[in-house]
Amino acid sequence: MFRPTDEQQTKTLSEALWDQFLYGSCSLKESSSDVREKFIEVGFARYKWKAKIEVVIDEPLPILAAAHWLNQRAAFTLLEGLRHNIARHSPRKNGFEAYLAVHLRKVFETPQKLNKVFTFRSDFASRDNLSWQLDDFELVTVTTSLGRRQISPVTPSSGPSCNFGLRGGINELLEWLTTNEGLYTYFFPPEKFGADLLWFLRHIRTGELLLALAQCKHYTDTISNDVLVKGVRSVTPSWFWKSKDVHVCLCWHHSLVSLF
Numbered sequence: 001m002f003r004p005t006d007e008q009q010t011k012t013l014s015e016a017l018w019d020q021f022l023y024g025s026c027s028l029k030e031s032s033s034d035v036r037e038k039f040i041e042v043g044f045a046r047y048k049w050k051a052k053i054e055v056v057i058d059e060p061l062p063i064l065a066a067a068h069w070l071n072q073r074a075a076f077t078l079l080e081g082l083r084h085n086i087a088r089h090s091p092r093k094n095g096f097e098a099y100l101a102v103h104l105r106k107v108f109e110t111p112q113k114l115n116k117v118f119t120f121r122s123d124f125a126s127r128d129n130l131s132w133q134l135d136d137f138e139l140v141t142v143t144t145s146l147g148r149r150q151i152s153p154v155t156p157s158s159g160p161s162c163n164f165g166l167r168g169g170i171n172e173l174l175e176w177l178t179t180n181e182g183l184y185t186y187f188f189p190p191e192k193f194g195a196d197l198l199w200f201l202r203h204i205r206t207g208e209l210l211l212a213l214a215q216c217k218h219y220t221d222t223i224s225n226d227v228l229v230k231g232v233r234s235v236t237p238s239w240f241w242k243s244k245d246v247h248v249c250l251c252w253h254h255s256l257v258s259l260f
Contacts, residue, residue, distance in 0.1 A: 009035070013044075014076040017066050020057050021078070022098050024166035024184055028055040078102070093167060093188070097196045097216045101165055101186045104199070108139035109156040111204050137201040137210065143180040151202060151209070154185055173198075193241060194234040 012035055020026035028036045028045060036055045039045035044062045048054040057063065070076045082102060085095035107117055114120075115133045139154045165186035166176055176187045176198075187198040195213035202209055215231040217223060233239040 014070050016057050018081050022164050024163045026057045100216050101197055111136035111138045136204040140200050140202045141183055141185045142200045143183055194239055
């Protein structure tokens, strides 16, 4: 197995692999040509196009092997990387979103009652037709092929893919909801979608699926009411895609709701 020869190479490998693992994509275009060629030489990376425009890391076995090797080193574990980046934010990725996704995977290592994980409004929680809040749910990955749905539980030791989540735009979101060929457990939608994180839970007793959406707000002080209101709107279907420079596509909104 390839082992980096210095700390900078190890840091580059760590950042690249965690990006691939968490978001389903990673490019080494910002790395030096020597680093890119080295990763290709040892089997971690490949050219994305024949024209050799971009080098990506997306080979499952090397990713898993390197992730295991890095997790044995305190400074480069996935947890350390998440902690280091928790306050970092950009339109393309958000450290707190990644931290929350990994945390939820940990929480749902075994089936959990939803009201033990999430706090429901008292008037919402008291409705008789919403008693499922008291039932057990498990974290699952959902895929569809040739019209047949496959549901795979995500356990402490295994999952359906070496890629944890997928980051993308409208087309990738639709593909994740309807097909999910890449077997991604989580989806990180574009910033203007509203919600920051999507995943599926399965009701243990009935087998029914619940599409969960989360808004991630990282604050060190008390969150204001205005921020709370915006957070609630971001996970409300009627507010999806609403912003000052994006028009709401009602056809898309209705198709999303009708899927589940």
